[in-house]
Amino acid sequence: MPAGSGTYHHGDLRRTLLAAAVEMIAEHGPAQVSLRDLARRAGVSHAAPTHHFKDKTGLFTAIATEGYQLLSDSLTGADPSDLRNMGRRYVAFALAHPAHFTVMFDRSLVRNDDPELAAATSHAGSLLRAAVTDVPPGRRGPDADMAELAAWSLAHGFATLALNGNLDHPLAHRNKSDYFYALTELLFA
Amino acid sequence: MPAGSGTYHHGDLRRTLLAAAVEMIAEHGPAQVSLRDLARRAGVSHAAPTHHFKDKTGLFTAIATEGYQLLSDSLTGADPSDLRNMGRRYVAFALAHPAHFTVMFDRSLVRNDDPELAAATSHAGSLLRAAVTDVPPGRRGPDADMAELAAWSLAHGFATLALNGNLDHPLAHRNKSDYFYALTELLFA
DNA sequence: TGTACATCAGTGAACGCGCGTTCACTGATGTAC
C-alpha cells in the first residue's frame, strides 16, 4: 500500500471508485450514476474514471463481475446438499449487496460478452446448480431443471421484492433472510 | 374520436405517448427514455409530453398506474381459490407487459405518493391476497402471511428472471407461463 | 343559424446544465545499469 494522502497518485483509485459507485447505486439507482459525479465523490478529476473503466458500461460490468465473485464467496463453504441454507445465503447476499445485485441482473447496464463477467457468472451459477442436484431425487421431484428453477425463482423473487421495498411494512422488524429460511420450510416440509 | 390525421389537435395524444413510452422501455429500459425522444416518436413537438404528464416522473407514474390496472384486469374473473392459476396469470401478465412490470416495481422511477397509483396498487394487491386466504388453512400451513409471501416470491422471481433473460436458454421454446404452472404443481403436490 | 368568448391542446424558440469523451500534459514510480 504505497500511497498516503495528498499524493499525486491515488494508490487504489479503482477500488475507491467501485466503492463510491456502489454507494451511489444503492442510494439512487444505477440510472443516476454519472462518471463525473463519481469522480467528484472520489475527489479526483473527472477524466480519471475513464482511465480505469473505459466508459460507463465498463464500470457497471466491473461491478457485476465483482458481484458474482461476492456471491460465489458467500456460497462457498456451505453444505452443498442443504438447499434451504443455500437459498438463505442467496437472499442474505442480495440484502447485503443491493447495488451489486441490481446491476448483476440488469443486462442493459453491462457488457454481456465480457469474458471476466461471463466467468464470474458461470462460476456462481455452478455453485447454485450443485446445490439442487445434490438434493435426493425423491425430495425434488422427477425434473431437476424444474426444481432448480423453482428454488431460484423463490429466492430471487423474495430478494427482489425485499430490495424494491415491497416487504418493508410486513417484515420491517425481522431478519429477512431468516424469515426466508423459515418460509422455505413451509414449502419443503 | 374527433381527430383525423393532419389536424392541429392530435385527439388522443396521451394514449399515443403512453404506448410509445412503453415500447421504448421494452426495447432499451426505462433509463434510456427521454421526453424529447418520446415526442419525436409520437410526431409532436418536444414540449407536448409535459402538457400531459408534467415531467418524466409523471410519465412513469402513469405507466405504473396503468400497469396495476392491467394486472387487476388480468386477475379479475379467475377463480380466487385457485392459487396456482393466479400465479400463472401473474407471470403471464409480466411477460405480456414487460415494460409496465419493470416500472411498477422500480420505486425510484415513480411518484410513490401519487393517489391514483396507490389506489391501483392496493386494488391489485387485494386481488392477489384474496387468492391466498381462500386456500384452506390445512394446505397452506399455519401462517397465512408467510404463505402469501412464498407464493408471491415464487411468481415474482420467475417473472423477473424471465424478463431479465435468465431463462432464455433452458426455456426458449416453451410457453413460460404454462411451464410456471407445471412448476407450482411440483411444489404444492 | 350565427356570433362571441372561454378553454384546451400543441408549437417552437430559448435558456442553462451536466454529461461523455478527447487530448496534450505532468507528476510519480519502478527498473536498468
Place this chain on the structure above:
DNA sequence: TGTACATCAGTGAACGCGCGTTCACTGATGTAC
C-alpha cells in the same frame, strides 16, 4: 548510491450534444346566447 529512462496514473481545458423546463404564442374545439 546515483542517474537515466520508460511506464503508469491522474490533470484540466475543451468539444459538442441532448436534455428538461419555461414561455408567449396560435390553432382548434365547445358552449352560451
